[in-house]
Amino acid sequence: MISRRDVVTDSAIAVVAEQGVRGLTHRAVDALAELPVGSTSNVYRTRDALITGIMERIGELNSQQLERLPELVRAPGADPIEVAIDFCMNWLTTDRNRFYTMMMLSLDPALPPEAVIAKEKNLRAIKEFIMRFAGIDAEYAQRVNSSVAGMMVGELVAGTADRAHVESYLTEFFQWLRGGRESA
Template identity: 75%
Template sequence: MISRRDVVTDSAIAVVAEQGVRGLTHRAVDALAELPVGSTSNVYRTRDALVTGIMERIGELNTQQLERLPDMFHSSGKPAQEIAVDFCMSWLTTDRNRFYTMIMLSLDPALPDEAVAAKQKNMAKIDEFVMRLAKVDAEMARTINSSVMGMMVAELIAGTADRPHIESFMEQFLAWMGTAVTPA
């Protein structure tokens, strides 16, 4: 069963994705979640606490998704490139609100210190996952994340989730990695 906190936070993620960072208010979250007025402020007293809660929830959801990825590699029989494309497509379609909100809040210069810490923790977990999966050092993991994330942000900005473009990017990127990476 989903907790009240998760309902509020998931709704807040959707508010940012639909209305932008400026549209994030306790009332907007209450309305989207179809909760009585004041429900969000009972969970998160301040806007900063709400923003921090969003960043923590995004990290939690990202971690859950990343933890399932190795099983997909083993059970699906798909090549790594196809699974990577599926993962990117998921973040650009099914999980678009979460990805968009993560990017928008990460770029916010007024992000509260606690939210910055949650963002950094999330990015560190993504880097650690890439280090384990690709068997690369921390610097190369950041390079991989920056490259793939940059492509995904470009798709987000363009308003597309063009699978052939993402497949082409991954093919070229993995070919580059094959020549550039020395295992850690």
């Protein structure tokens, strides 16, 4: 069963995705979650606490998805590139609100200090996952993450989430990665 905190936070993620950071209010979250007025402020007293809660929830959901990737790649007949394409497409479609909100809040210069800590924790977790999964160092993992995230932001901005484009990009990117690692 999903907790009230998760209902509120997931609704807040959707509010940011639909209305932008400026549209994030306790009342807007209550309305979207179809909760009585004041419910969000009972969970998160301030807007800063709500934003921090969003960043923490995004990190939690991202970690859950990332931890399932190795199992998907090791499944009989699995194609690692196809798994990566599916992962990216999921973030651009099914989990678009979360990805969009993560990007919007990550770029916000007025992010509360606690939310900055949550954002940095999330970015560190992604980089550490890439390091473990791909067996690469931190600098290389940062390049991998920046490159793939950049492609995904491009798709998000274009409003396309074009599977053929994501597939083409990741196929070329993996070829480039293999070539770079072999020559290093």
